[in-house]
Amino acid sequence: MHSQSEADWEDRVDALLGDSARRVTSYDVAKLAGVSQSAVSRTFRDGGSVSPETRAKVERAAQALGYAPNIVARSLITRRSNLIAVLVTAQTSRNYPEVLFQLGQEIQARGNRMLVFTVDFDALAAEVFNDLAGYHVDGIVAATSMEPDLLEACERHRIPLVLYNRVPRGGFASAVGCDHATGMSDLVDHLVGGTPRRVAFVAGPKGAVVSEDRLAGARQALVRHGLAIDEVIHADYSYDGGRAVGRDLLARKKRPDTVLCANDAMALGLMDSARFDLGLSVPADVQVTGFDDLPESAWPSHDLTTLRQPVEMLTRAAIRMLEEHIAGTAIGSERRLMPAELKIRGSTRRPAG
Numbered sequence: 373m374h375s376q377s378e379a380d381w382e383d384r385v386d387a388l389l390g391d392s393a394r395r396v397t398s399y400d401v402a403k404l405a406g407v408s409q410s411a412v413s414r415t416f417r418d419g420g421s422v423s424p425e426t427r428a429k430v431e432r433a434a435q436a437l438g439y440a441p442n443i444v445a446r447s448l449i450t451r452r453s454n455l456i457a458v459l460v461t462a463q464t465s466r467n468y469p470e471v472l473f474q475l476g477q478e479i480q481a482r483g484n485r486m487l488v489f490t491v492d493f494d495a496l497a498a499e500v501f502n503d504l505a506g507y508h509v510d511g512i513v514a515a516t517s518m519e520p521d522l523l524e525a526c527e528r529h530r531i532p533l534v535l536y537n538r539v540p541r542g543g544f545a546s547a548v549g550c551d552h553a554t555g556m557s558d559l560v561d562h563l564v565g566g567t568p569r570r571v572a573f574v575a576g577p578k579g580a581v582v583s584e585d586r587l588a589g590a591r592q593a594l595v596r597h598g599l600a601i602d603e604v605i606h607a608d609y610s611y612d613g614g615r616a617v618g619r620d621l622l623a624r625k626k627r628p629d630t631v632l633c634a635n636d637a638m639a640l641g642l643m644d645s646a647r648f649d650l651g652l653s654v655p656a657d658v659q660v661t662g663f664d665d666l667p668e669s670a671w672p673s674h675d676l677t678t679l680r681q682p683v684e685m686l687t688r689a690a691i692r693m694l695e696e697h698i699a700g701t702a703i704g705s706e707r708r709l710m711p712a713e714l715k716i717r718g719s720t721r722r723p724a725g
Contacts, residue, residue: 554589
């Protein structure tokens with residue numbers, strides 16, 4: 373049998389929960405706990421000053437009533453939503469889950485929450501901007517390209533922005549990215565040891581900024597060695613897209629002996645096309661490379677030579693930059709490029725001798 377005080381407590385809880393259609397408020401918690409409403413607010417505010425005894429009362433009452441603080445209402449007072457918007461393409465979210473995972477981890481570790489907006493292509497970022505701004509986010513990490521008018525819109529709305537693995541084509545914005553040019557240079561230096569003669573590049577969709585950067589880096593590096601890219605083929609960044617390209621490209625009479633792919637997914641598809649669809653040997657008949665170092669790229673069945681992006685470093689730098697802009701301590705726009713790591717595996721030929 374409950375003691376009188378315990379029974380009284382349950383009666384008070386039942387009375388406050390009597391109207392099931394009504395949302396429990398901080399006033400209800402204060403009434404049940406026998407404290408002021410401001411004490412409830414301080415209990416659930418980071419750094420709020422409240423005695424251990426009062427905190428225990430409030431937390432017990434909140435648990436009994438099923439109360440959770442209204443973050444939206446609190447943001448009106450603090451002028452911080454603690455929401456960081458992450459804008460990505462569908463291809464990034466599908467093919468590179470590590471990017472979203474690392475961003476989520478870093479954002480949450482700093483007391484914020486991630487709000488993800490996905491667009492099919494970089495060029496469609498403008499279509500979700502009004503929705504994004506309507507959430508009154510504290511800042512944006514954009515893993516998409518941002519046209520100058522969008523950069524200006526962020527300034528008008530006073531929303532701090534950092535570009536993730538994108539270099540602004542116009543306007544000014546802070547950005548972190550992988551040094552694609554240097555990475556491709558390291559890769560080509562390795563490939564030259566395998567004496568390439570005909571080189572093809574499998575790019576992403578036309579207009580895909582990262583793919584264009586990697587293609588430009590490969591071209592520049594090959595020129596240094598007196599070589600060139602004989603053909604550029606566009607695909608959709610997918611395994612199936614790479615396999616379809618391989619069935620056509622590698623079946624030709626004058627097929628390339630070296631194929632550089634703008635990402636690993638297409639490279640894996642092209643490798644499987646060479647081996648299983650056309651009966652070619654990798655790397656004896658054709659050497660294949662990728663970019664990104666997906667987990668399956670290191671599997672013995674693929675053993676793909678590729679470049680690994682420093683995703684953790686990029687993420688930490690992006691969130692640090694964004695926090696400085698939110699706090700108003702950033703000094704202008706900042707650009708940082710970080711090196712990719714060359715992973716030499718069995719899909720490319722070893723230098724002679």
